[in-house]
Amino acid sequence: MTQSSELGYIRKIETMGMVDGPGVRTILFLSGCPLRCLFCHNPDMWTTKAGDQISVDEVIAKLKRYKPYYGKDGGVTFCGGEPLTQPKFLIALMKRCKEEGISTCLDTSGYGQVDTFDEILSLTDVILYDIKGLDPDKYKAMTAQPIEVTNTFLAKAQNYDLSIWIRVVIIPDYNDTYIYMDQLAEYIGHLKRIDRVELLPYHTLGVNKYETINMKYPLEGVKAMDKTKCQELEDYLNRKLGLKD
Numbered sequence: 001m002t003q004s005s006e007l008g009y010i011r012k013i014e015t016m017g018m019v020d021g022p023g024v025r026t027i028l029f030l031s032g033c034p035l036r037c038l039f040c041h042n043p044d045m046w047t048t049k050a051g052d053q054i055s056v057d058e059v060i061a062k063l064k065r066y067k068p069y070y071g072k073d074g075g076v077t078f079c080g081g082e083p084l085t086q087p088k089f090l091i092a093l094m095k096r097c098k099e100e101g102i103s104t105c106l107d108t109s110g111y112g113q114v115d116t117f118d119e120i121l122s123l124t125d126v127i128l129y130d131i132k133g134l135d136p137d138k139y140k141a142m143t144a145q146p147i148e149v150t151n152t153f154l155a156k157a158q159n160y161d162l163s164i165w166i167r168v169v170i171i172p173d174y175n176d177t178y179i180y181m182d183q184l185a186e187y188i189g190h191l192k193r194i195d196r197v198e199l200l201p202y203h204t205l206g207v208n209k210y211e212t213i214n215m216k217y218p219l220e221g222v223k224a225m226d227k228t229k230c231q232e233l234e235d236y237l238n239r240k241l242g243l244k245d
Helices: 057-071 086-102 114-122 136-143 150-159 180-188 207-212 225-239
Strands: 007-018 026-032 053-055 075-080 104-106 126-130 165-169 196-202
Touching: 007 086, 026 057, 026 086, 053 057, 075 086, 086 104, 086 114, 086 196, 114 150, 126 150, 126 180, 180 196, 180 225, 196 225
Parallel strands: 026 075, 075 104, 104 126, 126 165, 165 196
Antiparallel strands: 007 026, 007 053
């Protein structure tokens, strides 16, 4: 097997995950993110820290210990932060996973270095794609970044035979409407290999983290999304997409 001393930054590793991709998975939280989403509950993940540094070989050694639990569907999920912000490290890790027969899942907002997207996608089995917004102005207001980069990522992903799971955070009085569900259905309906669409209810569990970094919470005063209403919206959207009866 290839050895690699490539270094990257991982804030934490979770084992036996059951929701971030198919099967049983190990979740790698790569630190660093260029987006500043208003609903972000992990602002501590925006930057890397010296204590996060780890080599590809060290990560692979950890993953191999859990390989017997993955079965035919499980594997490793790369999330963040935003894993695309560490392309060299991500590519090196993915190549080693392929050599070890470990399935790769990329949990991403699709924001990174455009010239690295094709190589990363060629090493990916499943994408968990986070939709932050459909309209360019609203996307920028939500993330502080332009929408063109993530649109490029999704367009490139369509050139690969990858299973795609769509995820959308639903925020009260922002995108919790059936009109927005119709807009999502039109947008998603043109995409290939969409195997799952999930609406995630906005929560306020990360508010205290802003206090620790001396920042005002962007959505101060916004209450957590009602889970029942969020489920109703998800059911409606999936029916429109033909993903549920």
